[in-house]
Amino acid sequence: MRLRIEADAVVLDIEGTTSATGFVVDVLYPYSRARFAALLTERAGEPAVARAMARVRELTGEPDADAVRIEKTLNAWLDEDRKATPLKTLQGIVWSEGFARGDLVSHFYDDVVPALRTWHAAGVRLYVYSSGSVAAQRAWFSSTPEGDLLPLVSGLYDTENAGPKQEPESYRRIAATAGVAADRLLFLSDRPAELDAAREAGWRTVGIRRPGEPYYGQGAGGHAQAGTFDEITVARRST
Template structure:
């Protein structure tokens, strides 16, 4: 853990690779959305959501003349390369919402996650999620788990549009301002070293998490890693 050992008032958690399985995202969620991108755009092209996706892709690419099929091709390319682009995250969330609603999809969380969230809630520690996935997708993930609806255990969510990129220290300062607490009272847990670096630069405390089933191995380069959320805040009582 980096940062001064001040008493924690909030914990901010990454999803992919930290609270949920990396493989679930890449083997289940991404392919599910990619295979439905063209049909979704065809069915929703005239809706407000469809117009918003078209406009945001055209703006992001700097090509306002892009036709719908060209927008779909851009989204598919972004999906293939896991580009952290807000328009892609928006449409993925909309497609996944249908899958959660029909029961085709569930959000994967490790067994220690609901236990930790409940313990922190009882202790008065605020609990937030920060992911590149859209806030709507984050809510759906935690609302449809094998452990039931976990959203009552969470206080809020941040994404690319509400905070910014996860490797930019300014994003963590934006979250800090939104939470209304000092940086050294916030702990960020992630499986990505560059994200932890950005949070530490912003003055946050950091915890590296690397799950036992992670194909990248047990270590987060540059950090001492843990394989669960168990005891994550044991040395940081509520302030």
């Protein structure tokens, strides 16, 4: 069954929606885990690294935590799959460099890229909102098996520049920044709590349900749902 949604812009979640969570957990997480120690010891003076380390100390209440202690915290957060902003910032630095070196190539489900190109060609603006940092998102979309997809994307949002993904205010902030009316924004995600927050902010929502993904068993939580992107037609407002 196809869905037809009237919207001027689509905002995309990544894990479980455009891409397999398993790739992130099985490939990207170990890649960052193996490189945190060097990042924290050799590059602690770099502003982005220093800010993230300071934020880890703040969140853990350990103002004197050294690089070894911070690394242990980051690895514990990885084990918990915690969406902590400093963890995502440091992962983004490591992953960006891995993608640039060619160590990493991102994953997209087969139905995603053709749909994104179709929507973009029809004048629908595309945005990304992920718990992964903007730096990681930029690397992810620029280093795909289909080439550089960044030209398709009008903006990137994470928990630092937009806010937590389960809070309606984050979606209001994105709408204001993007300059798109709430009821003309479509959010695609596999997580019902995120879809709930977007709907509370006035957005249109579709739950993406892919077998094998962690949130598949939760259903769509009363939202419209689709198994693949090619089940969704996005139409801009008629003029």
